Amino acid sequence: MPANCRGIRLLWVGTNPGGGGTETHMITLCRALAEAGVEVHALVHPEGKIAAALVGTGVQVHYGRFRNSADPDGLRALWRALRALRPQAVVGSFSKEYWPLALLSRAAGCPLILFRHMDLRLRPSTRWLLARWPLRLIAISEYLRERLLAQGIPAARVEVLPNPLFLSDFARDVEARTTARQRLGLSPEDFVVGFGGAWHRGKGVFVLADAIDAAHAVNPRIQGLWLGGGAHEPDLRARLAGREWQHVQGWQNPVTPWYSVMDALALPSIEPDTFGRVCLEAQACGTPVLGAAMGGIPESFAPGQTGLLLPPGDGDAWRDGVLRLASDAALREGLGAAGPSFAAGFAAEQIAQHFLATLASA
Structure with missing residues (x-):
């Protein structure tokens, strides 16, 4: 682990209940980071596939859900987690949670990292957020990075991190x-x-x-x-x-x-x-x-x-x-x-x- 990342505490938010590729990515990378010695916390849907996969691993699981980006229950759960954990960084994977993460992580003084998985037309508000807000934006492939650039996201804003796989x-x-x-x-x-x-x-x-x-x-x-x-x-x-x-x-x-x-x-x-x-x-x-x-x-x-x-x-x-x-x-x-x-x-x-x-x- 890089020396200046020792002791880091992450809060990864992903309250989608499904079990597709985005969920698998979050599960795999959370587990890998925890096994590397990072203190990883995950705010997840209490009945979702992510929770089922992470319970019992080295990832510490918390519960909440965002039905939409303005869900008051989701906002309260996220704010409680931020206040209690005071993470060194907040990570998000699902677009419906981008804005709540942006606003509350900034209010808590936590750096924000967002993953982009889907090749969908960005809403104007989401495009503005990804292009202007102080955050790190990570695409899961070079193809998706090029698609984001084509929608007006500055090249310097978009990094690529490949999909992780537990070979074992x-x-x-x-x-x-x-x-x-x-x-x-x-x-x-x-x-x-x-x-x-x-x-x-x-x-x-x-x-x-x-x-x-x-x-x-x-x-x-x-x-x-x-x-x-x-x-x-x-x-x-x-x-x-x-x-x-x-x-x-x-x-x-x-x-x-x-x-x-x-x-x-x-x-x-x-x-x-x-x-x-x-x-x-x-x-x-x-x-x-x-x-x-x-x-x-x-x-x-x-x-x-x-x-x-x-x-x-x-x-x-x-x-x-x-x-x-x-x-x-x-x-x-x-x-x-x-x-x-x-x-x-x-x-x-x-x-x-x-x-x-x-x-x-x-």
């Missing part, structure tokens, strides 16, 4: 691969293309379904594996119904063993993702990636080294990419073998040190 949570699981594939009726020779995450059109799930069907028509060993759910789940389930080569599993917890069941992880988004965390997790498990050349996805793997970069929305290209990996064992073995080394560059312990260096330079 991700490894090749040969037993899980054998067991799950047997349960699904898959043979060792079958080539399984997996998708994990939100099932909505912007993620390219229907493009991928068509591509797997088309590839299966050429090579019957090609199979699809679907993990997740979401807004377009009924439509996707109807689209996949009756195709015995499309294996629909829904949400799985934990998802980690399923990366070893796959022969390739696909992220075929047709709308920009700011990053591709599932790609990073799959590589850590030694699974090659098929990723769309869209948004921050190309930053989440090494095209040509740990996976293949494919044009978004081009069903023929995705079919051909699947067929190429299925027919070239040496290629996919090489891509898979390089994955853990790439993922190691996103180790949570390493990212935590980068974050502490950012604090030290403030």
Whole structure:
């Protein structure tokens, strides 16, 4: 830990109840900082996924919630925490909490750090805050940084800190691969293309379904594996119904063993993702990636080294990419073998040190 960060106390605020990428980022970095010796406090939703993940770790959990940026209960909970803890810095991840954090952290005399995760059009008030208020603004990818600059945020204001990953949570699981594939009726020779995450059109799930069907028509060993759910789940389930080569599993917890069941992880988004965390997790498990050349996805793997970069929305290209990996064992073995080394560059312990260096330079 940088010497001038020893003994630092952080208050990280994130009262969203969900369990998506922003929440996972907060959980991972809070844990990594606590394990590095930082005194980390988290103000979280009492019934949310963040609280469930942090209770019992080295992070000290406090409860509150912001239904919106003017929620009086949330404001009171935040002010109580600030007064009681007197942190050396306050950190926030969710845009609905930006303004409460800005106003109350300033009233308490605490430096403010805000993470930006979503590629959404900034409201004028939020744009002004991020461009003018005394704070540190961190984007989770170079793509998102460029998007923020395009909306008028000064370049000097936006830093990049990559998504952290606890490598110890991700490894090749040969037993899980054998067991799950047997349960699904898959043979060792079958080539399984997996998708994990939100099932909505912007993620390219229907493009991928068509591509797997088309590839299966050429090579019957090609199979699809679907993990997740979401807004377009009924439509996707109807689209996949009756195709015995499309294996629909829904949400799985934990998802980690399923990366070893796959022969390739696909992220075929047709709308920009700011990053591709599932790609990073799959590589850590030694699974090659098929990723769309869209948004921050190309930053989440090494095209040509740990996976293949494919044009978004081009069903023929995705079919051909699947067929190429299925027919070239040496290629996919090489891509898979390089994955853990790439993922190691996103180790949570390493990212935590980068974050502490950012604090030290403030």
